[in-house]
Amino acid sequence: MSLTEAPGSLGCIGCVTAPAAQGAGAAAAENEIVLAVPGADCAACIPQLEEGLAGFPGVRDVRVNLSLRRLRVRHDGTLAPEDLIPEVAKLGYEALPLDLVALSGTENDRIGRELVMRLGVAFFAMMNVMLLSVAVWSGADDATRDMFHFISGAIAIPTVLFSGQPFFRSAWAGVRRGRLGMDFPISLALVLASSISIYESFNGGHHAYFDAAVMLTFFLLGGRYLDHMTRAAARSAAQELAALEVPRAIRLTADGPETVNVADLAVGDLISVRPGARVPADGVVTDGESEIDRSLLTGESLPARAAQGDAVSAGEVNLTGPLTVRVTAAGRDSSLARMAALVAVAEEARSRYTSLADRAARAYSPLVHTLSFSAFAWWMWKTGGDMRFAINISAATLIITCPCALGLAVPAVVTAASGKLFKKGLLIKSGTALERLAQVDTVVFDKTGTLTLGAPEPLELATHDACDLRVALALAQGSSHPLAQALAKGATALGVRPAHVTDIREVPGHGIEGIWQDTRVRLGRADWVGAQPGCVTATTLRIGGHDPVTFAFADSLRPGAEALVAALARQGMDLHLVSGDVAGAVEGLAQRLGIPSWTAGAKPEEKAAYVKALAAQGRRVLMVGDGLNDTAALAEALVSVSPASALDAARAASDIVLMGRDIAPVEDALRIARQSVRRIRENFWLSAGYNVVSVPIALIGLATPLLAALAMSISSVTVTLNALRLK
Numbered sequence: 001m002s003l004t005e006a007p008g009s010l011g012c013i014g015c016v017t018a019p020a021a022q023g024a025g026a027a028a029a030e031n032e033i034v035l036a037v038p039g040a041d042c043a044a045c046i047p048q049l050e051e052g053l054a055g056f057p058g059v060r061d062v063r064v065n066l067s068l069r070r071l072r073v074r075h076d077g078t079l080a081p082e083d084l085i086p087e088v089a090k091l092g093y094e095a096l097p098l099d100l101v102a103l104s105g106t107e108n109d110r111i112g113r114e115l116v117m118r119l120g121v122a123f124f125a126m127m128n129v130m131l132l133s134v135a136v137w138s139g140a141d142d143a144t145r146d147m148f149h150f151i152s153g154a155i156a157i158p159t160v161l162f163s164g165q166p167f168f169r170s171a172w173a174g175v176r177r178g179r180l181g182m183d184f185p186i187s188l189a190l191v192l193a194s195s196i197s198i199y200e201s202f203n204g205g206h207h208a209y210f211d212a213a214v215m216l217t218f219f220l221l222g223g224r225y226l227d228h229m230t231r232a233a234a235r236s237a238a239q240e241l242a243a244l245e246v247p248r249a250i251r252l253t254a255d256g257p258e259t260v261n262v263a264d265l266a267v268g269d270l271i272s273v274r275p276g277a278r279v280p281a282d283g284v285v286t287d288g289e290s291e292i293d294r295s296l297l298t299g300e301s302l303p304a305r306a307a308q309g310d311a312v313s314a315g316e317v318n319l320t321g322p323l324t325v326r327v328t329a330a331g332r333d334s335s336l337a338r339m340a341a342l343v344a345v346a347e348e349a350r351s352r353y354t355s356l357a358d359r360a361a362r363a364y365s366p367l368v369h370t371l372s373f374s375a376f377a378w379w380m381w382k383t384g385g386d387m388r389f390a391i392n393i394s395a396a397t398l399i400i401t402c403p404c405a406l407g408l409a410v411p412a413v414v415t416a417a418s419g420k421l422f423k424k425g426l427l428i429k430s431g432t433a434l435e436r437l438a439q440v441d442t443v444v445f446d447k448t449g450t451l452t453l454g455a456p457e458p459l460e461l462a463t464h465d466a467c468d469l470r471v472a473l474a475l476a477q478g479s480s481h482p483l484a485q486a487l488a489k490g491a492t493a494l495g496v497r498p499a500h501v502t503d504i505r506e507v508p509g510h511g512i513e514g515i516w517q518d519t520r521v522r523l524g525r526a527d528w529v530g531a532q533p534g535c536v537t538a539t540t541l542r543i544g545g546h547d548p549v550t551f552a553f554a555d556s557l558r559p560g561a562e563a564l565v566a567a568l569a570r571q572g573m574d575l576h577l578v579s580g581d582v583a584g585a586v587e588g589l590a591q592r593l594g595i596p597s598w599t600a601g602a603k604p605e606e607k608a609a610y611v612k613a614l615a616a617q618g619r620r621v622l623m624v625g626d627g628l629n630d631t632a633a634l635a636e637a638l639v640s641v642s643p644a645s646a647l648d649a650a651r652a653a654s655d656i657v658l659m660g661r662d663i664a665p666v667e668d669a670l671r672i673a674r675q676s677v678r679r680i681r682e683n684f685w686l687s688a689g690y691n692v693v694s695v696p697i698a699l700i701g702l703a704t705p706l707l708a709a710l711a712m713s714i715s716s717v718t719v720t721l722n723a724l725r726l727k
Contacts, residue, residue, distance in 0.1 A: 033081050282314055442614055
């Protein structure tokens, strides 16, 4: 049924025609292999993998998604996962075959559980070793002191070996591929602190540093777990798009209908699409008349009429009548599959963003190693070969410069900011979202479902004749069309009681009719009931030979939309409205909100291209959208926001999810993001200032490994407290 004056429009009637049928000769997508690379954990891994595989025979393109630890290889059709896995292993990474459709969060869940388990063991051991250390600090001597050292070692050594595995594995993988990341000095500090402690215990030394080793392990695991939690929330939108694909279709043959896999459909096949079903492939309607909900793909706010000769696309929903469709593109050639490819490419490009912590670590790690080994060499020469003394100073230097504070600097701030934003109704999914959000100078909005609620509301119902309202209500209650439901809801709220209308029947693509007091009554498209179409979203009622009555509708604004746009304009943001809806509706909303730049009738790929073009001009774009047609643009933008009511794929592509109906908190996110980046930079300066003071003390031999560990802990606590200032 169609109660609208124009297919899928909230604006001027009759201004939009159906999209042209897609050509049957669309090029097939390139062959792709997707591998899981669990060891890819920092920005340096991206060029290591991409450049390492670029020259392999048959490889056309290589992209790394760091957030998901995925490696996507496009090739000429001659490669299999088994060919690439050994090559990836040569680069120092474990690679696992991955079925893109079967991707899930299982791996992330396993890693999270493992980190929590190791963190719990480290905490338990740290508390017990600290208790034993108190006895030594209190004056225990000789045999008693040695006994406490041995008991501490019996607890600490297995703990460091077990709980420190994430650092040891990462450090060893880095050494194998010629890269020294943050985990190398961490691992070296743990090994040296433990080794010195064992040596001192067996030689009756006054000090052992098992407590320092376990304390280091605990604090560093805490930072690693915080980082993991932010990564785990960033699920791929390409995975969610796969959920919209219809696995099977009803193909019409000379022997009758048969159910086949969509992958088996060929261009020219006839398929049947029943009411309520999702269209399985792109095609052209050859028989039947219905309405199509294409809001997910195009952003059109109301259902569009589909009749013979009209094009339909995979992923759209057939609402009212059965259709016969001739296939023009199916499987990987369909519009839905091409959109998934767009999203995957955009996600991979954005995953190349390097966080502040990664950039700092590149300069930090070589400096740490140089200082530690220089201290060892100097004191070996100065003391005439006293290795025990030189190693102690080298270990103290390494521990005191251990990048624990640096490792906590970003996760601590992100966690504090995420907690604050969650209270305001915003869920942060990406660990680098706040850093990117702080750079934004341009905001691109979708219309339907984002700035508006996508729910039509009848205008001035109370001004209509009571008899007209009663008849209209009776007809509207017989339909599930959005305008009919809105009309029925509005009339019922006014206390209107439906008239007694009989023989109600639906005419797909036109409207609904019945008999009232022996008179035919119709509610639906203006041309169907014999009225002149207008330029507003409306449905028309005609009772017998009486003049037609028009019920007009408007899309309601999302709460906070006006306040948000006004606040962003005051900040000097460049504002854009890009929608798949018709020009009249988009222009009207842009004028109402004061958005200077607007674009109507944009297809999904055009939205993504719009965002990409802004980025090419040097703009840093925040995209706010909710539909499947926004998914590629959301992934293409520097940072993105989606309402919780959005499609799963849109939420997955977004860095931030708006939990409530009010959109105004997006402005809070921008403000808190800028505060967060300031806190992160302050943490880096605190960490650097701490090292400027403490490193000379360690280098001249005034800090034991234990004092170094305590100083390191103080720096970590300072960084955390500074992050908590956000709250």
